[in-house]
Amino acid sequence: MHPITTALLALLWLWVAAPAQASLQLQHWTQPSGARVWLAESPAIPMVDVQIDFDAGSRRDPAAQAGLAAASASMLSRGLRAAGTQAALDENQLAEAWTDLGASLVARSSLDRMSFLLRSLTYRDLLDASVRLAARQLGHPAFPADVWQRERERISAAYKEAGTRPGTIASRRFTRAVFGSHPYGAEATPETLERISVADMQTWHRNHLQACRARVSIVGAVTRAQADELVRTLLAQLPRDDGRGCAPLPAVAEVSPLSAPVEQIVPFESAQAHVLIGQPGFKRNDPDFFALTVGNHILGGGGFVSRLYGEVREKRGLSYSVYSFFAPGLHAGAFTVGLQTRPDQARQAVGVAREVLERFVADGPTEAELQAAKDNLIGGFALRIDSNAKLLDNISAIAWNDLPLDYLQTWTQQVARVSVADIRAAFARKLQPQRSVVVVVGATPS
Amino acid sequence: MKRISSTTRPANGLPLQPPRATALRGVAASAGRVCAAVLAALAAVAVASASATPPGAAPSTVAPGAVSGPASTAAAASQPVQFTLPNGLTVIVKPDRRAPTAVHMLWVRAGSIDEVDGTSGVAHVLEHMMFKGTRTLGVGEYSRRVSALGGRENAFTSRDYTGYFQQIPSAHLEEVMRLEADRFMHNQWADEEFRREIEVVKEERRLRTEDSPRALLYEQLNATTFIASPYRRPIVGWMNDLDAMTPEDVRDFYRRWYVPANAAVVVAGDVDPAEVRRLAEKHYGAIPARALPQRKPREELPQSGMRRIEFKWPAEQAYVALSFRTPRLSSFERTADNDDALALVVLAAVLDGHTGARLNRALEQGSDRVADSASAWAGLWARGPQTFGLAGIPAPGKTPEQLEAALRAEVARIARDGVSEAELNRVKTQWVASEVYKLDSVMNQARELGVFWSMGLPLDAGEQAIARLRAVTAEQVKSVAQRHFGDDQLTVGVLRPQPMEGKRRVRLPNAAAAAAAGSSAGVGATGTSAPARH
Numbered sequence: 001m002h003p004i005t006t007a008l009l010a011l012l013w014l015w016v017a018a019p020a021q022a023s024l025q026l027q028h029w030t031q032p033s034g035a036r037v038w039l040a041e042s043p044a045i046p047m048v049d050v051q052i053d054f055d056a057g058s059r060r061d062p063a064a065q066a067g068l069a070a071a072s073a074s075m076l077s078r079g080l081r082a083a084g085t086q087a088a089l090d091e092n093q094l095a096e097a098w099t100d101l102g103a104s105l106v107a108r109s110s111l112d113r114m115s116f117l118l119r120s121l122t123y124r125d126l127l128d129a130s131v132r133l134a135a136r137q138l139g140h141p142a143f144p145a146d147v148w149q150r151e152r153e154r155i156s157a158a159y160k161e162a163g164t165r166p167g168t169i170a171s172r173r174f175t176r177a178v179f180g181s182h183p184y185g186a187e188a189t190p191e192t193l194e195r196i197s198v199a200d201m202q203t204w205h206r207n208h209l210q211a212c213r214a215r216v217s218i219v220g221a222v223t224r225a226q227a228d229e230l231v232r233t234l235l236a237q238l239p240r241d242d243g244r245g246c247a248p249l250p251a252v253a254e255v256s257p258l259s260a261p262v263e264q265i266v267p268f269e270s271a272q273a274h275v276l277i278g279q280p281g282f283k284r285n286d287p288d289f290f291a292l293t294v295g296n297h298i299l300g301g302g303g304f305v306s307r308l309y310g311e312v313r314e315k316r317g318l319s320y321s322v323y324s325f326f327a328p329g330l331h332a333g334a335f336t337v338g339l340q341t342r343p344d345q346a347r348q349a350v351g352v353a354r355e356v357l358e359r360f361v362a363d364g365p366t367e368a369e370l371q372a373a374k375d376n377l378i379g380g381f382a383l384r385i386d387s388n389a390k391l392l393d394n395i396s397a398i399a400w401n402d403l404p405l406d407y408l409q410t411w412t413q414q415v416a417r418v419s420v421a422d423i424r425a426a427f428a429r430k431l432q433p434q435r436s437v438v439v440v441v442g443a444t445p446s
Numbered sequence: 447m448k449r450i451s452s453t454t455r456p457a458n459g460l461p462l463q464p465p466r467a468t469a470l471r472g473v474a475a476s477a478g479r480v481c482a483a484v485l486a487a488l489a490a491v492a493v494a495s496a497s498a499t500p501p502g503a504a505p506s507t508v509a510p511g512a513v514s515g516p517a518s519t520a521a522a523a524s525q526p527v528q529f530t531l532p533n534g535l536t537v538i539v540k541p542d543r544r545a546p547t548a549v550h551m552l553w554v555r556a557g558s559i560d561e562v563d564g565t566s567g568v569a570h571v572l573e574h575m576m577f578k579g580t581r582t583l584g585v586g587e588y589s590r591r592v593s594a595l596g597g598r599e600n601a602f603t604s605r606d607y608t609g610y611f612q613q614i615p616s617a618h619l620e621e622v623m624r625l626e627a628d629r630f631m632h633n634q635w636a637d638e639e640f641r642r643e644i645e646v647v648k649e650e651r652r653l654r655t656e657d658s659p660r661a662l663l664y665e666q667l668n669a670t671t672f673i674a675s676p677y678r679r680p681i682v683g684w685m686n687d688l689d690a691m692t693p694e695d696v697r698d699f700y701r702r703w704y705v706p707a708n709a710a711v712v713v714a715g716d717v718d719p720a721e722v723r724r725l726a727e728k729h730y731g732a733i734p735a736r737a738l739p740q741r742k743p744r745e746e747l748p749q750s751g752m753r754r755i756e757f758k759w760p761a762e763q764a765y766v767a768l769s770f771r772t773p774r775l776s777s778f779e780r781t782a783d784n785d786d787a788l789a790l791v792v793l794a795a796v797l798d799g800h801t802g803a804r805l806n807r808a809l810e811q812g813s814d815r816v817a818d819s820a821s822a823w824a825g826l827w828a829r830g831p832q833t834f835g836l837a838g839i840p841a842p843g844k845t846p847e848q849l850e851a852a853l854r855a856e857v858a859r860i861a862r863d864g865v866s867e868a869e870l871n872r873v874k875t876q877w878v879a880s881e882v883y884k885l886d887s888v889m890n891q892a893r894e895l896g897v898f899w900s901m902g903l904p905l906d907a908g909e910q911a912i913a914r915l916r917a918v919t920a921e922q923v924k925s926v927a928q929r930h931f932g933d934d935q936l937t938v939g940v941l942r943p944q945p946m947e948g949k950r951r952v953r954l955p956n957a958a959a960a961a962a963a964g965s966s967a968g969v970g971a972t973g974t975s976a977p978a979r980h
Contacts, residue, residue: 042544044544045882045885045886046882047882047883047886077801091801091802091811092801092802092806092807092811093802094802095800095801095802096800096802096872098800098801099799099800099801099802099872099873099875099876100872100875101875102875102876102878102879102880103879119883121879121882146813150811150813150815153818153841153842154818154819154841157762157763157818157839157841157842158763158818160762160763161761161762161763163762164760164761164762164946165657165658166657167657270657271652271656271657272649272652272653272656272657302593303589303593303598304577304586304589304593304599305586305589305590305593310586313646314585314586314642315642316642317641317642317643317644317645317646317649318645318649319646319649320646320647320649320650320653321653340649340652340653341649342648342649342652372590372593372594375593375594375595375596376593376594376596376597377596378596379594379595379596379597379615379618380595380596380597380598380614380615381596382545382546382547382596382615383547383596383597383598383613383614383615385545386544386545386546386547386715386888387544387545387886387887387888388886389886389887
């Protein structure tokens with residue numbers, strides 16, 4: 001038996017009688033490096049989840065090199081340079097090291113954020129080793145050129161394959177039409193990937209991954225003192241900053257509103273037509289956040305009781321999946337209504353969905369609908385935070401969006417305060433249904 | 447999977463996939479690391495058992511202790527409890543008091559395996575119709591009531607079972623038990639509701655299968671691997687069977703299989719077993735006992751020769767999938783089949799259990815790599831016959847035949863040279879750690895208990911499986927690699943990409959072609975217009 005396996009087995013029973021609930025009492029502090037830390041202690045299970053967010057998402061990709069953030073994130077797990085007394089590790093040695101610890105470090109990029117997610121058991125020897133390995137990986141990625149060449153080929157081949165699917169075609173068209181030249185609409189293609197070299201990744205790493213820029217969220221069986229030490233170790237090998245607490249990164253332009261409606265009817269022979277309707281939505285720091293969130297729950301976010309579900313699916317059987325959502329970020333992410341239907345029904349389905357949207361924006365919800373939405377959102381609040389993983393999602397959102405530390409405690413009050421008039425006014429401010437992007441791929445041609 | 451929650455949909459507009467264990471695709475998700483899911487499923491239940499603890503270990507731990515905030519005095523988790531009501535219905539309770547929420551699930555041991563020719567997909571259609579009313583509730587009312595409680599709900603259908611679940615604040619447990627018992631006993635709807643919902647189910651089939659070449663390939667591979675077993679049919683059903691389905695087909699299936707002795711209620715979370723027992727007796731106890739119909743075994747035929755299918759479809763990338771008939775684990779008795787089924791799980795993990803495992807290293811790396819992706823998985827437990835899968839996407843310039851040979855060569859290498867202790871221990875370490883991580887999700891714990899019940903396995907099947915997997919030796923792994931991977935138990939499916947004509951597909955499935963030939967004009971009046979903005 002492998003020694004670590006034996007150790008794990010020996011330890012498993014210890015947590016059994018541990019007391020229970022994670023604390024909503026969020027702790028927050030700033031380290032001397034400038035790194036900001038948010039912690040919720042959750043002692044019941046001997047594990048910890050750590051999320052480190054940097055302002056290094058794809059919105060900062062140069063236009064000609066769309067995909068740089070995502071490529072850099074994926075290449076961060078492809079091997080480590082030698083550092084100090086520690087020998088280099090190739091991609092397989094690194095993967096084996098993580099597996100042997102029963103731990104993982106996942107890097108991912110979104111429009112706004114570059115995120116690293118460390119998950120480890122909290123038995124001291126294992127946690128220490130996991131944190132040390134993560135620190136090395138954050139600080140000394142090897143970015144091997146031959147591996148990037150291979151990955152680029154794989155991503156490009158998958159990109160072409162995805163382009164044979166009506167859903168992908170619709171989504172690519174929609175994103176471009178909604179965001180125009182804004183980086184939220186940029187797409188990594190084989191051409192942009194061809195322009196990305198490992199030197200670009202090294203520069204990206206040096207300029208964006210610095211301790212003073214890190215926002216670290218932690219949920220798990222660690223105390224504040226342990227968390228503080230853990231974060232120090234984790235960030236210690238990152239590239240040095242300018243010594244002045246990180247100069248601000250260049251501003252990124254805002255998303256422009258649509259100036260005119262866009263309609264794209266794309267011929268494609270498929271079993272279903274894919275329909276996307278929408279426009280730029282709103283920024284996460286918008287004061288209308290709660291009115292828009294509650295409103296969208298009623299319109300198309302609330303699953304099997306939403307207006308879109310009732311009109312498109314329950315009453316007419318037009319689509320299996322029909323929904324609406326906002327995607328607020330540092331900029332105005334897209335508002336999207338989506339459905340898929342038999343090609344000959346596309347015209348009807350688009351008509352129904354647009355009518356539901358227009359009426360909702362014009363009239364808002366009824367009092368009864370609002371009450372039902374509040375019953376679900378407020379009554380079900382506990383379901384949003386009933387595991388470490390869910391709690392971490394919420395805490396990293398607080399960290400990223402500069403939300404108050406009592407955000408979770410006041411969430412239900414904020415929902416309760418929303419009125420029909422608030423929703424109507426907020427939707428009228430944010431949505432112009434007559435000026436939407438409408439993309440339909442695969443409808444029966446007229 | 448019945449219905450898709452639209453709250454957390456990814457921005458590409460595709461619906462959230464259902465949990466893998468219950469995915470509609472039956473066999474294996476196309477290119478994913480399915481093996482990991484199989485392994486994770488093993489790691490479920492009670493790590494809590496002290497029986498796995500070597501005595502005298504005095505670990506240095508930073509964990510439990512240092513509590514802040516509200517902490518229950520009860521244990522965070524405890525062993526599941528099981529009992530049977532007088533009408534035959536099974537109840538399983540798994541307390542986990544970390545948060546004031548609970549999961550309530552109703553499992554019925556009826557899935558696509560219980561269907562017959564001509565009505566494929568009926569188990570799944572019934573799952574949809576269960577949301578369409580009872581003697582006392584109208585269409586959509588069930589969902590509105592669960593929503594008003596703050597709840598989230600959905601349902602899923604697999605080959606072996608159908609499940610319904612609600613996640614709720616634990617204070618509302620009784621109300622969802624009342625609603626679910628009512629639905630189980632009194633599901634009722636008008637033919638008109640069926641006519642609308644069957645169209646929704648067809649849209650679901652189009653979304654998941656008909657526009658996905660790999661899903662279509664797997665459907666046909668499956669129909670070739672199995673001849674006598676009902677596993678040959680897709681869970682969602684053939685489109686032609688959906689076209690021909692009647693309301694009475696659905697009601698018949700409901701009356702036949704939705705009897706208390708064929709169902710289990712699983713409750714997990716912030717609950718007390720004695721209280722759950724009282725509520726179960728009150729609400730589910732009223733369901734009249736009925737005899738369970740006889741199940742015909744319909745056992746699969748022995749395979750004695752390789753089968754091979756070709757599937758041509760517009761696509762960019764080829765795909766190859768190999769399906770070997772292998773034994774399943776039917777109990778924890780030490781039989782040759784049970785031992786082999788466990789050793790095959792270890793083999794799959796050594797091949798593809800983590801990044802840097804054998805398939806990744808040998809097939810996906812290097813300047814002359816043969817695959818853009820390669821995966822392996824082992825079926826372990828199920829009500830029907832099991833397979834070991836190997837699959838992948840050829841790298842640019844490589845053929846499906848080259849990849850097929852390379853995949854088999856990796857198994858042959860193990861049959862010849864065996865596996866190292868380091869590899870073996872690595873995958874075992876991963877399982878042991880995942881037993882702890884699993885505990886974070888009450889939902890997953892409830893789901894696994896339901897799966898074990900469906901398979902006729904004990905509640906501690908996860909724990910027993912891990913213990914048995916840890917004991918698998920390198921010699922056993924070598925031995926199963928030698929004995930189960932010959933030509934004669936193999937079925938191969940190859941996706942041959944066909945050219946796209948411009949932006950248009952050149953071929954359509956018959957049903958979709960018929961639909962496309964139907965009435966109606968395109969969408970919108972202006973046709974393709976230039977993107978005018980800014």
